[in-house]
Amino acid sequence: MPLFFRKKKPSEDSQKRLEYQLCLSKEAGADDILDISNCELSEVPSSAFSICKVLQKKVLILHNNELRSLLTKGCDILSLATLKVLDLHENKLSSLPEDIGRLASLQIFNVEKNLLKTLPASIGDLRLLQTLNLKGNCLSELPSSIGSLSSLRTLDLSDNSIIQLPKALAYIRTIESFTLDATKMSYPPPSVCLEGTESIQRFLCNELGEDYCPPSQYLLPVLENDSTSGKQNSDCLDGLEATWQNKFSDYERRKEQKQQEKLAFERHLEEKQKQHTQLLLMNNSHKENVLNSVRQEQERLEQGVNQQQRAQEAERLLILQKVRQAEESISFRISNMLMDNNRQAKSAEFLQAMEEERIRMEQLTAITQEETNSLRRREVAAAMQKMLSDSCALSLLQEASDFRRRNLVSEACRSLENMDRKFDKVLSLQVLDKSNAITQILQEEEMQKAAFQALQLQKDSVHGYIRNQIKLIETELMQLTKLEIKRRNLDTENLQEVLGEQRTALSDLLQQLLKQKDQREQELRQVLVELELKSESNQQNYWMIQYQRLLDAKPLSLRMQEVGVEKELVNLLCKLSAQHYLPILAHNRVTTEALRHMTSSDLKKLGINEIGIQKALLNWAQEHRPEGACKVAQQDEVPEIPSTVPPPSPLPSLSNTSTIQMPSPPLTPGTPVTPSAPSPVEGPGSSECVVCMETGSQVIFLPCGHVCCCQVCSNAMQSCPLCRSEISQQNSGIMSLPTLLILYGSQTGTAQDTAQRVVRQAQRRRLQVQAMPLDNYNVTNLISESLVVFVCATTGQGDPPDNMKNFWRFLFRKSLPVGSLSRLDCAVLGLGDSSYPKFNFVAKKLHKRLQHLGASLLLPVGLADEQHDLGSDAVIDPWLKSFWDRVYALYPPLADVIPLREDEQLPPTYTFHFLDDDREGRRPTEDSHRANCPLPVASLCCQDDV
Numbered sequence: 001m002p003l004f005f006r007k008k009k010p011s012e013d014s015q016k017r018l019e020y021q022l023c024l025s026k027e028a029g030a031d032d033i034l035d036i037s038n039c040e041l042s043e044v045p046s047s048a049f050s051i052c053k054v055l056q057k058k059v060l061i062l063h064n065n066e067l068r069s070l071l072t073k074g075c076d077i078l079s080l081a082t083l084k085v086l087d088l089h090e091n092k093l094s095s096l097p098e099d100i101g102r103l104a105s106l107q108i109f110n111v112e113k114n115l116l117k118t119l120p121a122s123i124g125d126l127r128l129l130q131t132l133n134l135k136g137n138c139l140s141e142l143p144s145s146i147g148s149l150s151s152l153r154t155l156d157l158s159d160n161s162i163i164q165l166p167k168a169l170a171y172i173r174t175i176e177s178f179t180l181d182a183t184k185m186s187y188p189p190p191s192v193c194l195e196g197t198e199s200i201q202r203f204l205c206n207e208l209g210e211d212y213c214p215p216s217q218y219l220l221p222v223l224e225n226d227s228t229s230g231k232q233n234s235d236c237l238d239g240l241e242a243t244w245q246n247k248f249s250d251y252e253r254r255k256e257q258k259q260q261e262k263l264a265f266e267r268h269l270e271e272k273q274k275q276h277t278q279l280l281l282m283n284n285s286h287k288e289n290v291l292n293s294v295r296q297e298q299e300r301l302e303q304g305v306n307q308q309q310r311a312q313e314a315e316r317l318l319i320l321q322k323v324r325q326a327e328e329s330i331s332f333r334i335s336n337m338l339m340d341n342n343r344q345a346k347s348a349e350f351l352q353a354m355e356e357e358r359i360r361m362e363q364l365t366a367i368t369q370e371e372t373n374s375l376r377r378r379e380v381a382a383a384m385q386k387m388l389s390d391s392c393a394l395s396l397l398q399e400a401s402d403f404r405r406r407n408l409v410s411e412a413c414r415s416l417e418n419m420d421r422k423f424d425k426v427l428s429l430q431v432l433d434k435s436n437a438i439t440q441i442l443q444e445e446e447m448q449k450a451a452f453q454a455l456q457l458q459k460d461s462v463h464g465y466i467r468n469q470i471k472l473i474e475t476e477l478m479q480l481t482k483l484e485i486k487r488r489n490l491d492t493e494n495l496q497e498v499l500g501e502q503r504t505a506l507s508d509l510l511q512q513l514l515k516q517k518d519q520r521e522q523e524l525r526q527v528l529v530e531l532e533l534k535s536e537s538n539q540q541n542y543w544m545i546q547y548q549r550l551l552d553a554k555p556l557s558l559r560m561q562e563v564g565v566e567k568e569l570v571n572l573l574c575k576l577s578a579q580h581y582l583p584i585l586a587h588n589r590v591t592t593e594a595l596r597h598m599t600s601s602d603l604k605k606l607g608i609n610e611i612g613i614q615k616a617l618l619n620w621a622q623e624h625r626p627e628g629a630c631k632v633a634q635q636d637e638v639p640e641i642p643s644t645v646p647p648p649s650p651l652p653s654l655s656n657t658s659t660i661q662m663p664s665p666p667l668t669p670g671t672p673v674t675p676s677a678p679s680p681v682e683g684p685g686s687s688e689c690v691v692c693m694e695t696g697s698q699v700i701f702l703p704c705g706h707v708c709c710c711q712v713c714s715n716a717m718q719s720c721p722l723c724r725s726e727i728s729q730q731n732s733g734i735m736s737l738p739t740l741l742i743l744y745g746s747q748t749g750t751a752q753d754t755a756q757r758v759v760r761q762a763q764r765r766r767l768q769v770q771a772m773p774l775d776n777y778n779v780t781n782l783i784s785e786s787l788v789v790f791v792c793a794t795t796g797q798g799d800p801p802d803n804m805k806n807f808w809r810f811l812f813r814k815s816l817p818v819g820s821l822s823r824l825d826c827a828v829l830g831l832g833d834s835s836y837p838k839f840n841f842v843a844k845k846l847h848k849r850l851q852h853l854g855a856s857l858l859l860p861v862g863l864a865d866e867q868h869d870l871g872s873d874a875v876i877d878p879w880l881k882s883f884w885d886r887v888y889a890l891y892p893p894l895a896d897v898i899p900l901r902e903d904e905q906l907p908p909t910y911t912f913h914f915l916d917d918d919r920e921g922r923r924p925t926e927d928s929h930r931a932n933c934p935l936p937v938a939s940l941c942c943q944d945d946v
């Protein structure tokens with residue numbers, strides 16, 4: 001038996017049955033049977049033990065329960081000592097009590113269909129046992145003590161695992177019926193077992209060397225008598241058997257009777273349940289009825305309420321009608337009174353007539369004059385009184401109506417005034433909105449126009465060509481000047497002359513080209529004006545459309561370059577649906593060979609952002625290795641140009657200066673021409689200014705063509721310091737240093753300070769520099785800026801600072817042309833705090849947007865973090881260093897500029913003015929301009945941190 005098993009709670013019916021049976025067995029006159037079968041018992045109730053003991057029960061029926069053990073805790077097996085019949089079939093017994101042999105009276109023992117594995121040895125003590133049913137258990141062997149069951153007649157061992165019988169069975173001489181699974185047996189052999197009980201017994205006797213005697217020769221013990229008597233009496237054997245049969249049939253009968261009683265009880269129970277169900281049904285229907293009646297009552301009430309409401313409504317209408325009638329009757333009365341009034345007026349006339357008549361009558365009859373007079377006077381007075389009271393009431397009514405009218409009019413006036421005020425307000429708001437929208441549109445249009453203009457200049461092939469030529473000539477002139485200075489030292493006059501001639505020729509050429517450039521720009525401006533005139537006044541985004549058209553028209557040079565792209569590469573792009581990258585590949589002259597040495601980031605830098613396409617291109621290049629590489633290299637060297645396109649005009653040889661002709665501009669700007677002057681060791685602008693000897697030469701003087709002065713010194717020059725010829729024109733466009741613009745967005749001043757820091761660094765490098773908040777800057781000028789640093793903080797939850805909000809709104813307009821900032825070199829430095837979820841959001845977004853608008857970002861966005869252990873400078877310092885490296889790479893002449901010495905003071909950022917004593921009471925003013933202040937100046941200048 002398992003140590004822990006959950007006792008299953010018997011069902012209600014089983015419990016009832018158990019109680020019923022226990023009660024029944026205790027009743028006076030009850031038989032010797034205790035039948036507690038089919039009660040779902042997991043153990044024998046202790047009360048059953050006491051009942052058996054006290055009432056000396058002979059039959060205990062426990063079949064069809066859940067018993068795992070016969071004995072219950074605290075109960076003694078001797079309580080069952082009187083039992084003759086013990087029926088335990090169909091339970092879950094896995095063992096029998098070790099002292100089962102103490103049931104000395106037991107004659108019939110049924111343990112069929114249990115889980116018995118072994119039998120206790122004491123079973124052999126059951127000397128009166130006649131029937132032992134062990135069928136359907138798990139027994140594999142029998143104890144040899146079984147041979148002591150000297151009264152056993154019937155033994156059923158079938159449906160067990162027994163394959164061997166103990167030889168001691170031969171000692172049971174009374175056995176008549178022996179049931180076992182003959183075929184499974186090994187001892188005695190199946191052949192013996194199949195022949196039946198006698199054969200088995202014979203076999204076993206034989207095995208023991210005993211003689212076999214049939215059971216009929218052995219007498220059974222007297223069943224009915226006490227076991228103690230134990231005498232065998234062959235004469236009364238049949239009688240005993242009959243008595244036993246009677247008893248058994250009596251037991252069966254009583255069992256039947258009990259069954260009937262039980263059925264009757266169950267019927268009774270069923271009836272009760274039916275009654276209960278009927279009662280429930282009745283109760284439900286009654287409840288339903290009550291609910292229905294309540295519902296009906298409610299409906300009736302609702303109807304009543306509705307009727308009442310209708311009646312009240314009708315009454316209200318009636319009253320309204322009556323009021324209206326009363327009003328009508330009042331107005332009718334007023335009109336009557338007015339009529340009365342008229343009538344009275346008439347009666348006054350009539351009275352006057354009467355008076356006249358009276359006078360006439362008086363004159364005629366002087367009889368009873370006084371009486372008549374008094375009578376008349378009274379009548380007239382009464383009539384007058386009535387008339388006066390009527391007119392008084394009338395005037396009161398009129399006054400009241402006047403007053404109401406006045407009230408109404410003033411109210412109407414007031415509401416009209418309110419309405420007017422509101423209307424005015426709305427109107428002014430609208431006007432404000434409109435003017436805002438107009439300024440925005442104008443700003444946008446201006447930007448688009450500027451973008452168009454810039455692009456037009458950039459795209460114009462003639463202009464481009466002229467620019468190239470100017471650049472070349474400038475370079476030539478510069479080199480010539482350098483050579484000339486060197487030669488001068490060597491004093492080689494002839495060469496000097498030649499060089500002078502070359503320089504003059506080049507200067508002439510440069511002048512012509514500059515003129516042509518101006519002319520071309522003039523023409524383009526004219527085109528612009530014409531376009532403007534053509535544009536319909538109401539057409540939106542006119543410049544945007546023109547800009548797009550211009551963008552769409554690929555320059556011939558690019559088309560030529562596209563022709564030069566390898567066919568296979570073009571096919572691959574088509575296959576990848578990435579034809580739009582063809583111009584990029586063409587422009588950068590990307591070949592299969594070049595691709596093979598490139599990485600994804602290289603392609604990204606070129607503007608091929610889609611990772612899939614990057615990978616496909618790189619893989620393709622790797623797959624097309626050796627033969628292709630050779631071909632591509634050749635193609636790279638000599639790009640195939642269609643014959644229809646004229647080759648670029650070479651610059652005339654400088655050695656032949658007398659025959660220099662102004663080259664006519666070709667249809668397309670060709671590849672830059674190599675300067676003909678001897679290759680200089682240093683780059684352009686690398687010779688130092690002959691005046692200050694510090695900065696590189698940056699300005700070309702015309703007409704002499706000398707390049708010998710820096711930007712600053714050249715301003716004061718009227719004649720060339722080398723040749724003393726008068727300066728008619730200074731050309732500094734190409735070789736000049738950029739003007740750096742620093743635009744910042746700052747909420748609490750940190751970004752502004754950082755911007756000032758960049759300003760100081762620029763000033764140290766002698767660069768023209770300007771810094772201002774983004775919203776103070778006219779954003780439409782951005783198109784024409786060359787170098788800008790954006791220093792932007794993030795505030796709120798990823799919001800731009802207040803002083804860049806307008807700029808922010810403007811920059812993210814959808815109508816801004818993509819690529820409109822293509823001439824701008826810039827960099828973005830963000831100030832933020834990584835403890836905020838949107839860390840440096842503004843700087844990151846600005847960086848992306850500028851990229852989208854075509855600006856070229858010199859370096860990745862700087863993301864300064866206040867949370868860094870070293871503060872924001874941990875990022876700002878290296879970022880600024882990289883920025884200046886990039887600027888130096890972009891503007892090589894800057895390398896020749898000798899920066900300010902450490903001890904040289906920069907112009908102060910802030911100045912403080914101390915006021916005279918006689919101006920007491922006035923506070924020192926901050927940021928007053930030094931020039932305007934005659935007083936001692938204390939300058940508060942931030943520490944230089946270059």
Ligand SMILES: Cc1cc2nc3c(=O)[nH]c(=O)nc-3n(C[C@H](O)[C@H](O)[C@H](O)COP(=O)(O)O)c2cc1C
Pocket residue numbers: 745746747748749750751752793794795796797798799801831832833834836837838839840841866
């Ligand atoms: C109210 C407030 C909100 C801020 N929100 C952010 C933010 O969303 N993201 C971020 O990176 N930094 C945020 N910061 C940190 C600032 O960007 C950082 O302190 C910066 O240096 C301030 O520059 P400023 O003084 O020029 O405004 C916030 C700071 C403050 C005071």
